[in-house]
Amino acid sequence: MTELRSRLDWGTFAPLRLKARSVADGVYAGSHKSPRKGSGVEFGGHRAYVPGDDLRYIDRHALMRHGDLLIREFETETDRDLWLFVDASKSMSYAGPGGPGPKYAFAALLAAALAYIAMRTGDRVGLDFFGGKGARPIPPRSGRDAFERIVHALEDVEPDGDLSADRGLLEQALGQAQRSARRGAIQVVLTDLLDLPGGSLETLATLTTRGRLLSVVQVLAPAERDFPFEGAVQLRALEGKTLVETDAALSRANYLAALAAAQRQAEQQLLPRGGRLLKCATTDAPEELVRRILSSYVEPSA
Amino acid sequence: MSFVTIFALGLSLLVAAPTLAHLLRRGRANEQSFPAAALVPVTRSTARERSRLEDRGLLLLRALMILCLALLGAGPLVRCSRVALGRSAGASVAIAIVVDDSASMRTRSPNGKTRFQRAIEGAHELLSSAREGDVVALVRAGKPARLSLAAGSDLAAVARAIDELRPTDRATDLSAAITLGRAALSSLPHQDKRVVLLSDLAGELPGEPGADVWAALPELAHKADDCGVLRAEQSGPRVSAVVACSTEAAARSRSLKLITKDASSKAEARLVVQRGEQTLTLESKAEASAVELTGSDQNPDDDRAEVAPESRGLSLAVHVDSAGEAVATGGAPLLEQALHSLSYGAPVRPLAELPREAAELNDVAALFIDDPPGLTPETRGVMDSWLEGGAVAALFLGARAHDTQLGASLEPFLRGAVAWEPLPQGGKVDVASFGWLGAEAESLLDIAPKGRARLDSALLPGAEVVGRWSDGKVLVTRQERGRGLLFSVGLPVSVQISDLPLRPAFLALLDHVVSEALRRRGPRASEAGTDWWFPAAGNLRVTGSAGPLALREADGQRVTTPEVVGRYQIDLNGKSEARFITLPAEEVLSEPKQELPSAWRANKAGAAPQVDASPELGWLLLALLALELGARFWRLLRERRAQGAIQPTSP
Numbered sequence: 001m002t003e004l005r006s007r008l009d010w011g012t013f014a015p016l017r018l019k020a021r022s023v024a025d026g027v028y029a030g031s032h033k034s035p036r037k038g039s040g041v042e043f044g045g046h047r048a049y050v051p052g053d054d055l056r057y058i059d060r061h062a063l064m065r066h067g068d069l070l071i072r073e074f075e076t077e078t079d080r081d082l083w084l085f086v087d088a089s090k091s092m093s094y095a096g097p098g099g100p101g102p103k104y105a106f107a108a109l110l111a112a113a114l115a116y117i118a119m120r121t122g123d124r125v126g127l128d129f130f131g132g133k134g135a136r137p138i139p140p141r142s143g144r145d146a147f148e149r150i151v152h153a154l155e156d157v158e159p160d161g162d163l164s165a166d167r168g169l170l171e172q173a174l175g176q177a178q179r180s181a182r183r184g185a186i187q188v189v190l191t192d193l194l195d196l197p198g199g200s201l202e203t204l205a206t207l208t209t210r211g212r213l214l215s216v217v218q219v220l221a222p223a224e225r226d227f228p229f230e231g232a233v234q235l236r237a238l239e240g241k242t243l244v245e246t247d248a249a250l251s252r253a254n255y256l257a258a259l260a261a262a263q264r265q266a267e268q269q270l271l272p273r274g275g276r277l278l279k280c281a282t283t284d285a286p287e288e289l290v291r292r293i294l295s296s297y298v299e300p301s302a
Numbered sequence: 303m304s305f306v307t308i309f310a311l312g313l314s315l316l317v318a319a320p321t322l323a324h325l326l327r328r329g330r331a332n333e334q335s336f337p338a339a340a341l342v343p344v345t346r347s348t349a350r351e352r353s354r355l356e357d358r359g360l361l362l363l364r365a366l367m368i369l370c371l372a373l374l375g376a377g378p379l380v381r382c383s384r385v386a387l388g389r390s391a392g393a394s395v396a397i398a399i400v401v402d403d404s405a406s407m408r409t410r411s412p413n414g415k416t417r418f419q420r421a422i423e424g425a426h427e428l429l430s431s432a433r434e435g436d437v438v439a440l441v442r443a444g445k446p447a448r449l450s451l452a453a454g455s456d457l458a459a460v461a462r463a464i465d466e467l468r469p470t471d472r473a474t475d476l477s478a479a480i481t482l483g484r485a486a487l488s489s490l491p492h493q494d495k496r497v498v499l500l501s502d503l504a505g506e507l508p509g510e511p512g513a514d515v516w517a518a519l520p521e522l523a524h525k526a527d528d529c530g531v532l533r534a535e536q537s538g539p540r541v542s543a544v545v546a547c548s549t550e551a552a553a554r555s556r557s558l559k560l561i562t563k564d565a566s567s568k569a570e571a572r573l574v575v576q577r578g579e580q581t582l583t584l585e586s587k588a589e590a591s592a593v594e595l596t597g598s599d600q601n602p603d604d605d606r607a608e609v610a611p612e613s614r615g616l617s618l619a620v621h622v623d624s625a626g627e628a629v630a631t632g633g634a635p636l637l638e639q640a641l642h643s644l645s646y647g648a649p650v651r652p653l654a655e656l657p658r659e660a661a662e663l664n665d666v667a668a669l670f671i672d673d674p675p676g677l678t679p680e681t682r683g684v685m686d687s688w689l690e691g692g693a694v695a696a697l698f699l700g701a702r703a704h705d706t707q708l709g710a711s712l713e714p715f716l717r718g719a720v721a722w723e724p725l726p727q728g729g730k731v732d733v734a735s736f737g738w739l740g741a742e743a744e745s746l747l748d749i750a751p752k753g754r755a756r757l758d759s760a761l762l763p764g765a766e767v768v769g770r771w772s773d774g775k776v777l778v779t780r781q782e783r784g785r786g787l788l789f790s791v792g793l794p795v796s797v798q799i800s801d802l803p804l805r806p807a808f809l810a811l812l813d814h815v816v817s818e819a820l821r822r823r824g825p826r827a828s829e830a831g832t833d834w835w836f837p838a839a840g841n842l843r844v845t846g847s848a849g850p851l852a853l854r855e856a857d858g859q860r861v862t863t864p865e866v867v868g869r870y871q872i873d874l875n876g877k878s879e880a881r882f883i884t885l886p887a888e889e890v891l892s893e894p895k896q897e898l899p900s901a902w903r904a905n906k907a908g909a910a911p912q913v914d915a916s917p918e919l920g921w922l923l924l925a926l927l928a929l930e931l932g933a934r935f936w937r938l939l940r941e942r943r944a945q946g947a948i949q950p951t952s953p
Contacts, residue, residue: 091337094335094336094337096336192337194337194338194340195337195340220338221337223336224336224337224338227342229334230941231332231941232332233332233333233334234332234333234334235333235334235335235336235339235342236333236334236335236336236339237335237336237337237338237339237340238335238337239337240340242339242340243339244336244339244340244342244343244344245344245345246342246343246344246345247345249941249944250345251342251343251344251345254342254343255338255341255342255343258341258342258343259338259341262341
């Protein structure tokens, strides 16, 4: 059983490791189609056979022609690194009425599932956070051990920090990727897009330079999506000092309209630069969401 | 007040709790975390205002519920203005409820109720606080005080008896009522006995107030502005009326108006602005039926009185042979002086001769004849019809009874000759046979008469011997004749013959005769509560303004007691007579006693009335709960309707 290292209540998204594997398996079972199929696997040369090498990779033609045991080596497309950015600011700790768990937990589940899929295809996976207490960036690595590191890093974080007040939290995480992500790298940002400081979307859009792919996944709680409150309520933002007193019944329509407008604005910022915005709620099926994220790289224009 | 009561009442301070909660809730709506708060539009003022308006009713309901709970906790120890019994250590009590039904109790309080109505309410309230084991007697304080219901534990019977009480125009007799109440409880084994006065205390109070008396409704003793017509008489064209006013304010701007049968008179006389009685005279050619006060006061029931024909009042007549019975000092005869000493207020008319015409006895209630030499046929005829009207005559026989004149006799007292004889040796009065005279009969023991009239052989049929000599011979007889009564005494009123005129028993005998006369004849105008006596035989009907009066049997006669002022028609054996009941002056003039003896202000338990209002409070609490549920349901419906108007949409 996964040990919960942070004080976050993960709700139904725990244990993260098992859930992530389950989601990843579900993604395969559902589509039987890898986004990596036929792309990026190229011949890398020969080397002498050493005991223990997989016999499937012995070059039969070279053996018959020269009588030497040579192993065919393949070189993967290392430019297809997967960069995961998870928003761990305070607002991501919100689960809301009707939510199965915090938004951060859902985002972490999606991130871990994506990492697992990448590991199985041999891609390197890097991880960084926007804010968060105990956040520990993981540079791009491959292999099963890297997956464990990523899961541990995700579990160690407790959502904290105010993005609206500290723009550096966002730029600090994105700066590393901007500098080191290779051409063709896939970047997935898991955030609620709330309480972001002004110009944050432009900053995110810079990730799409140099042929890098960007998917921004907006994770919302069901309450944020539907605004189910009744009567007179006082709503306090988790980041910033916003405090609103309102009649829920009267303001519901206006809120939903404001939310839709904000989402349209984000799309308008991302789409022209090759970015993509995916909207989801914590009650959505994670397998389907992962599949949509991955499919965006097969059908980038989708 | 016990600790529990204080604690329970202290809980009522919690009434502030919902108020505080409401204020906090109203000041700050339900706060929730919501990351997307920046996208929510502000409608604060609307939300707060709506919350304030809707919650105010609920706040009030909850505060009332807490108060009810606190009062329920305080239980039966809550004080209130109801009249109720306090108990010493919870023991059962014996109470005599004295309800004042005098005329002054008709006075209205500022709330429009009469004092009598409030007294009846108080009696019921008192009764409702009684419980099993308590004994209740009911006394009416209108003069004379009467026991309405003997002490008993049947509270339902007491309640019925209270309901049957009616206000009267009697005078007030509080002292006798208290005595009667105490007597009604005297034989009961209860330790806690109380006389509860439900009266305006406008009457004479006992000199030494007992601690067992409780004036339960001191609010009845409020001063009232009242003028009342005591009586009115017509003599020829003049109507004379006596009006009494309790205050000067009551008499201000008021007049007395004459009402005639043909409604032709407009005679009016203005009242003098003064407290007390005043006599007003009005002229009217037509026959007056009533007089009425204009304006209004706190007791409108006594503002009108029927006009009675003038009555000269009843007198006592005495016929004495002045030559033989004159007092040595030259004063009036002994019989006349004795009648004066009885102080009846009725004039004593000496008759030089026995009456020969009926008019001579018109206003005479009682006739005393001393040692006549017989009664002439004219006198006998006059007396016959006079006696039928309810008069009383007393005949004292001396030596002259033996020498009746020609044509004279002693009828209707006696028949035939009456002998005068010396008293036998050792002869005395049989004191035991004079028991009806009371203790004074003892004084007849040694009157040492020089002779006596022998009545034995002259008795008429139906004569009753009510006094004898020691040898069994007749000394005094009593005989009914129509509505009248005849007494015959075998001794004269002469100190030369015996000491009888000097003995207390003689005055007692005269008093008895006069009382009988007043009782039988009855004055034409009398105060409410006066008994009217009539013979047991014959057709009798006494009709007042409210219908026929009830008749009862007493001492072999029929009696009725009119209680309300007005004109009464008496029909007896085909003869009609009008009598009038007048208002006692003290019922208007007596001021309620506001300075009560301290012992009367609270009941014996030494506490103010305490009432268990738990059932009422319980019902109130249930009603409040139902109201709150209704209010919540109504609010829920409104919110549902509001939700239906705005359908949420998914982003």
